[in-house]
Amino acid sequence: MTQRKSPPVTQRAIAEALGVSVATVSLALRDSPLIRAETRERVQRHVREVGYVRNRAATALRTGRTRIIGVAFHDIVHPFLAEMLSATEARLSEAGEAIFVNSHDDDMARQARFIDSLLQHDADGLILSPALGTREADLEAFRAQGGAVVLIVRSIPGTTLDHVVNDDAACMRLATRHLLGLGHERVLMLGGKPGTTTADGRYRGFCEAVREAGGAVGADDWIAGFSKRLEAHSAVKALWAERSDPPTAIACFNDLVAFGAMSALADLGLEVGRDVAVVGIDDTDEAQVSFPPLTTVTNNARAIGEQAVEILRARLADPDAPPMQVSLQPEISVRRSCGAGAR
């Protein structure tokens, strides 16, 4: 009862019990054709009976492969990223890979600490949405050690590293065009952290859409620096307090920002879809049942996560393959928040 930490069952113990050598056990456990079928089964049956568990530290020491994959995002609480983490976790773990997780919150020090941890534990790969300010050099040590890196959601400008991202410019171009197409002239972009490829890409798309419609983009037309609900809520409140001619349409950096904006507008007594049009990006679950339902650009979080896993696998299999960079094309899902939808 007070028995803590029973001595572990090792291959040596199994070998002794069966009267064979450890090498035989090791080979049998890995289904090596070097071992006679009968022996292999004898070993495997016995192993099942005594509940042997392979010691991965020992395996790792010998082989250099750990089957550990790091997954680090800038914010695992954000529903879009949480969904993506969940998808990558499911995919990796069903293949027997272990996942080291990190939410660095755009803090380079935390990201660096995580990478160092991967280094120490000798992880095989890393799926990363890089913290603001990350350069390729920050990943060099890990890569030099043989680690495969796949960037996700965000990339690094000009990198040849593998990545899976949205075509961010296209996302926002789509959203903004939709608003302009509905006749709006004062369109605002709300949210996003400048310096990230997502925010900068989306701003680029925003500008392109405005200009191709013959408009001009002013310095005030992007309210930036945040990407969450509460902050967006405050920002909209502040905006309407200080501007005499507030925008008639808001192209939001993501759905969460859109929800925050919509709740602020409701508090201000404005009706979203009639008085102000709002469009988001991500198509989270909530968009279907928000009030009003949110017009948003579709980004399939799970699909992105799964793609990243595929690419990581491919990279692990062939470290010298040419760069694999995927950029996903968006679609728009029109609902009522933009004032155009059904009903």
Add this chain to the structure above:
Amino acid sequence: MTQRKSPPVTQRAIAEALGVSVATVSLALRDSPLIRAETRERVQRHVREVGYVRNRAATALRTGRTRIIGVAFHDIVHPFLAEMLSATEARLSEAGEAIFVNSHDDDMARQARFIDSLLQHDADGLILSPALGTREADLEAFRAQGGAVVLIVRSIPGTTLDHVVNDDAACMRLATRHLLGLGHERVLMLGGKPGTTTADGRYRGFCEAVREAGGAVGADDWIAGFSKRLEAHSAVKALWAERSDPPTAIACFNDLVAFGAMSALADLGLEVGRDVAVVGIDDTDEAQVSFPPLTTVTNNARAIGEQAVEILRARLADPDAPPMQVSLQPEISVRRSCGAGAR
């Protein structure tokens, strides 16, 4: 340039470069008092220069300690649990611990696979919200190997395992009492998965509150089996379609369910707070800016996660300490969804 996988810098390499033994290096790196201060610094300086990284697999093999902690929740996308995961991750990783993550989605097989992975990698501990149906025996192998287990959010009935949970009965008692106190007579409990200690505990609290007010609980008064937004939305739609005298107040299993319910009610043309009262549990960010703002029972996700980490530490330090079981007392945060709040 094509140089992949540079040979790792080992303690042996450092020892040779410095003309000392590996033991000296090993001890110096761990700040052992057995080593002369001068030597220690010489080693540490050199180590910094050449970028040595300790191989944890080797350390683990020798010491049996890995500094790996498993964290498994039933749904890491749920904002409440995501927040908790984020908090535990932050706490653990700042102390140099690595986090293996898993979202088992109440699938015992996935949970079992994760625990097996912890076993193989010889994790030191596990923070777990157990999948529906988990028994103490399912954790026995891990504990026998020396792993410390702390249950979180959900527990196992009658267990002596360490845990940090909300006083679920008290949470729901508080919510229900509040609604009854406002004069409602047809109160419904919405959401939760029977068989989990959270749902069963909350239902118990619901019943207690109804009975202490002189009411009776009918079989129809708990609509159960889900805990997310979209499912709650559909459930409420269905409910209003089929019942002639729908409830006047809904005590929701959690905030997400409350949001789903509120959006459904809005679709039905009902005004939350006037026509129907809604109360949630969790006090997520969104509750402050939902429409209307949600009256909810406060559960501090981050605090729970941090407590669990503390307890895990304590357990690791003293495996034979008596059971540590924390049950957090709730408070209610009254806003407008219940019809009682300001304005």
Add this chain to the structure above:
DNA sequence: AACGCATATTTAATCGTTAAAATTTTAGCT
């Protein structure tokens, strides 16, 4: 019966680190 060859198994070295025991160096004291 002797040989070669294929098949099956074992031996022994190794991965990088730690820690107990052994050894060397230094310092303190008479």
Add this chain to the structure above:
DNA sequence: AGCTAAAATTTTAACGATTAAATATGCGTT
């Protein structure tokens, strides 16, 4: 200078698995 005790360092043997090389066994052929 000589001796002892303390301090500093090294030697050595693990930890549990994998794998190249060596050995043993069985089989068919001549």
